[in-house]
Amino acid sequence: MLDTLLMALGLMLILEGLMPMVSPLRWRSLFEQLLKLEDGQIRFFGMVMVIMGLLLFWLVS
Helix, strand or coil: CHHHHHHHHHHHHHHHHHHHHHCHHHHHHHHHHHHCCCHHHHHHHHHHHHHHHHHHHHHHC
16 A cells, blocks of 8 residues: 555656746746736646546546
């Protein structure tokens, strides 16, 4: 179980690091746009991500 969790964490770090590594200017621009969002919009986006993750876990298991 711990091995799977660490592999998932590693995969997440790889995916999160691809954009700033490949296109730092585009990543910076995207990050600046994210900073302009309201708290409610960020929370909604976070909620959607959590629900998608839960659905993915449910489908895989």
